[in-house]
Structures are given as C-alpha cells and as structure tokens.
Amino acid sequence: MMARTPLMAGNWKMNLNHLEANQLVQKLAWTLKDMKHDYADVEVVVCPPFTDLRTVQTVVDADKLEIGYGAQDMSAHDGGAYTGEISASMLTALGCTYVVLGHSERREYHDESDELVNAKTVKAIAAGLTPIVCVGEGLDIRKAGDQVAYTLAQVEGALKDIKAENVENLVIAYEPVWAIGTGEVATPADAQEVCGAIREKIAELYDQETADAVRILYGGSVKSDNIADIMAEKDVDGALVGGAALKADEFAKIVRFKG
Ligand SMILES: O=C[C@H](O)COP(=O)(O)O
Numbered sequence: 473m474m475a476r477t478p479l480m481a482g483n484w485k486m487n488l489n490h491l492e493a494n495q496l497v498q499k500l501a502w503t504l505k506d507m508k509h510d511y512a513d514v515e516v517v518v519c520p521p522f523t524d525l526r527t528v529q530t531v532v533d534a535d536k537l538e539i540g541y542g543a544q545d546m547s548a549h550d551g552g553a554y555t556g557e558i559s560a561s562m563l564t565a566l567g568c569t570y571v572v573l574g575h576s577e578r579r580e581y582h583d584e585s586d587e588l589v590n591a592k593t594v595k596a597i598a599a600g601l602t603p604i605v606c607v608g609e610g611l612d613i614r615k616a617g618d619q620v621a622y623t624l625a626q627v628e629g630a631l632k633d634i635k636a637e638n639v640e641n642l643v644i645a646y647e648p649v650w651a652i653g654t655g656e657v658a659t660p661a662d663a664q665e666v667c668g669a670i671r672e673k674i675a676e677l678y679d680q681e682t683a684d685a686v687r688i689l690y691g692g693s694v695k696s697d698n699i700a701d702i703m704a705e706k707d708v709d710g711a712l713v714g715g716a717a718l719k720a721d722e723f724a725k726i727v728r729f730k731g
Pocket residue numbers: 483575647651652653654655691692693694712713714715716
C-alpha cells in the first residue's frame with residue numbers, strides 16, 4: 473500500500489480580502505521555511521474566497537511557494553447565464569488545484585443536496601480539480617448514534633456514477649457539524665470511527681486499492697494542540713481547518729504536527 477501524503481487544507485470561509493490574503497500566504501510561507509524541518513512531507517493548501525484567488529496565485533507563482541490553493545465552492549454548470557456562479561474552468565485558469573465541495577455551511581445555508589454535491593464533484597474531476605468533498609452529521613444525528621450511517625449515505629451520494637480511477641485522487645473531509653467553529657473537537661476515536669467507516673465504504677463501492685489511496689481529512693475545531701492526536705489515527709490523513717487557518721503561526725504549527 474502506498475503511503476498517503478498528509479494534507480492540511482485551510483478553509484478561510486468568508487474571511488480576509490485580497491490584501492490580507494497576500495499577507496497571510498506570505499507569512500505562512502516564511503513561517504514554514506523558518507521552522508526547523510522541511511515540510512515537503514505534508515501538502516499545504518489554502519482555500520480563500522474567490523476574490524482572493526488571483527492574488528494567491530500571484531504570490532505563489534512569484535515566490536514559487538509549495539502551497540496549493542483552491543476555491544471553497546464552484547458551480548455545477550460549465551458556463552452561461554448563472555449569475556453569481558464560478559465555473560470549474562475559471563478556477564483551473566487561476567491555477568487552482570483543489571475545490572471544497574458540499575461543506576456543511578453550503579448544505580445548511582444554501583440547501584445543497586447530495587445530488588448537487590455529486591454534480592459538482594463530477595464537473596470538478598472533469599476539469600482536473602481535486603474535490604475535497606465534505607460530509608458529516610449534525611448534533612441530533614450524533615446524539616441518536618447514527619453518525620456512521622448518515623455520513624456514509626452522504627459519501628455514497630457524492631460519489632454516484634464516479635469511476636474508481638477518479639475516486640482515488642479525491643479527498644473526503646469528515647466534519648461533524650457540531651464540532652465546526654464550536655471549540656468542541658471530536659475525540660480522535662470519534663474521528664477514526666467515521667473516517668475508518670468511510671474508507672471501508674469506498675472499498676465496498678470500488679476496491680481496496682482505491683480505498684487505500686483516498687485521503688480522508690478530519691475537520692472541526694482543529695488546533696495546533698489537538699492535531700497530533702487526531703493524526704495518530706490510522707484513517708485520518710490530514711485536516712480541513714477553519715478558524716485556525718486564519719493565523720499563519722497556528723496553521724504552520726498544524727502543518728508541522730509531527731513537531
Ligand atoms: O472547513 C473547515 C471546518 O468547517 C472547520 O472549521 P473550524 O476549524 O473553524 O471548526
């Protein structure tokens with residue numbers, strides 16, 4: 473089995489304008505360089521608002537930074553009369569390699585269904601983007617003990633009609649909604665329970681090789697002081713980080729979770 477490269481992705485949500493984005497990416501790059509260890513063994517990605525992407529591209533290209541970037545959402549349409557939407561090809565034209573899809577905030581505030589997340593995932597893959605597909609249960613479902621079944625149904629919905637060769641490159645982020653921005657972190661065992669079940673589900677839908685290749689992230693109140701324990705779980709391959717990704721020092725420490 474090939475080792476999976478850990479991935480630390482910062483989801484900035486609706487924070488930081490393009491000037492602030494410039495500063496944060498530069499500071500992140502300096503901070504990572506100043507750290508004792510090389511960070512080549514961990515992939516670092518930032519997902520700023522759409523309006524920052526061109527700026528991030530310029531900084532990354534100018535300084536040849538080893539920082540990937542992507543959007544927080546995209547349209548399921550290729551182009552045309554869809555006011556306010558951004559297409560996959562617009563993102564690739566800006567050098568994006570990733571796109572977050574189906575974040576719980578999109579599902580909750582914009583009524584995104586599994587079908588829509590699936591349609592976006594198909595388009596992202598076709599454009600050559602790596603989707604970070606978000607799944608995870610709310611508090612009521614967790615209290616009822618149904619987190620695994622609920623989350624696996626979301627995974628199955630997002631992957632409908634997607635072929636194994638396209639699944640092995642994608643990233644799934646397990647984000648229990650009750651742990652997002654609340655300071656309430658799932659225990660490492662909670663994260664492993666669902667991330668492990670997601671990998672088993674992918675093996676069942678496709679095959680073991682595909683399941684072993686997919687990277688599964690945990691997201692929800694990840695900080696520098698809890699990341700190491702979460703990363704120690706065998707099916708957790710990285711983190712989708714919200715609030716803590718807005719501070720260069722803190723995000724850099726998360727990237728350097730091995731110390
Ligand atoms: O996409 C990131 C998640 O929603 C986690 O956000 P948080 O780290 O602020 O809890």
